[in-house]
Amino acid sequence: MAEFVLVPGAWLGAWAWDEVAAELRAAGHGVHPLTLSGLAEKRDVPAGQRTHVQDVVGEVERLDLRDVVLVGHSYSGIPVGQAAALIGDRLARLVLVDAEVPVEGGSFASGWWEGQAKFEAILAGGDGFWQPPAVDEFEGQGLTDEQTARLVAGATPHPAATLTEPATPARPLSDLPATYIKCLLDGPEPNSDVAALLAGEKWRLVEMNTGHWPMFSEPRPLAALLASEAA
Numbered sequence: 298m299a300e301f302v303l304v305p306g307a308w309l310g311a312w313a314w315d316e317v318a319a320e321l322r323a324a325g326h327g328v329h330p331l332t333l334s335g336l337a338e339k340r341d342v343p344a345g346q347r348t349h350v351q352d353v354v355g356e357v358e359r360l361d362l363r364d365v366v367l368v369g370h371s372y373s374g375i376p377v378g379q380a381a382a383l384i385g386d387r388l389a390r391l392v393l394v395d396a397e398v399p400v401e402g403g404s405f406a407s408g409w410w411e412g413q414a415k416f417e418a419i420l421a422g423g424d425g426f427w428q429p430p431a432v433d434e435f436e437g438q439g440l441t442d443e444q445t446a447r448l449v450a451g452a453t454p455h456p457a458a459t460l461t462e463p464a465t466p467a468r469p470l471s472d473l474p475a476t477y478i479k480c481l482l483d484g485p486e487p488n489s490d491v492a493a494l495l496a497g498e499k500w501r502l503v504e505m506n507t508g509h510w511p512m513f514s515e516p517r518p519l520a521a522l523l524a525s526e527a528a
Contacts (some may be wrong), residue, residue: 298525299389300327300362301341304353304513306371306451307460308394308429310337313370317512320520327528329355333373335456346376346404346462349397353380363387366527370394371457371509372405372458379476392526393474394519395483395509398490399464406461408488417461426454439482440517448513471497476526477520482508 303314311330311396318328318357333352335344342348353376357365371379374396381391397405409416420427429452435445471494479487481504487495494500503522505511510520 299323299328299364299366299524300360301329301366301368301523301527302356302362304333304369304373304377304440305330305332305336306369306373307455308336309370309448310339310451310453312337313448313510313512314418314452316516317520317523320409320517324520324524326524327362329356329360330488331367331412333376333459335459336453337451340453344456345458346464349373349376349459350379350383352363353377354383355383356414357387364389366392366523368391368392368394369396370512370524371396372460375405376398376459379464379466380471381473382470388473389527391473392478392523393491394478394511395480396477397488398470398492398494399466400528401466402461402463403500404461405459407463407488409460420457420460421455423454426456427457427460428454433509433510437482438510440508440510440513444510444513448510450482470494475500477514478511478522479504480509480511 305313310332314330321328332339333349335341367381374393378399406414406416507515
């Protein structure tokens with residue numbers, strides 16, 4: 298059985314994985330959802346992007362986990378991808394769920410689809426945080442009204458420094474065994490950085506016909522997919 302470390306994306310805490318975690322535990326796996334510094338119950342902890350890398354590495358080391366399947370969603374692909382390279386032979390597989398990937402010297406802001414200047418303007422209006430989206434911004438993502446309400450109610454402002462601090466990967470991600478889960482309602486194709494990694498021998502692509510938050514919209518299929526990637 299694998300040890301899953303589940304890391305949520307922007308605005309979210311470990312609670313976002315509750316349904317997925319329950320399914321994985323029922324299948325006999327060890328499951329360790331992780332709230333990153335500055336978010337949810339840790340919202341008062343100062344955080345930069347390097348803090349989040351250390352959050353992940355520290356959790357694996359603190360629990361002395363082996364055969365780790367390290368799962369990152371959305372923003373957290375950046376710190377999780379870097380952490381995967383730092384935990385050595387503890388890593389069984391990296392799984393990125395509709396996520397960004399770390400690029401040397403790049404950040405979440407620099408990879409923003411509308412350009413870095415546009416994203417930094419959004420942050421400038423957030424008093425040091427990226428404010429959570431309104432309910433209508435989740436439309437078209439395969440979420441029920443109840444799922445959207447739960448997501449919005451639990452979201453907390455995301456520390457801006459984690460989004461602008463550059464990544465410093467310790468080794469090429471192409472060297473790591475990895476699966477990329479593309480959620481098709483959020484766009485049919487991975488971005489160019491992910492596509493380049495998928496061209497390598499150690500990365501594989503899996504698609505889900507749902508939106509960007511499958512831990513809410515399709516928790517059982519997502520859990521089954523994660524379990525299959527640990528086999």
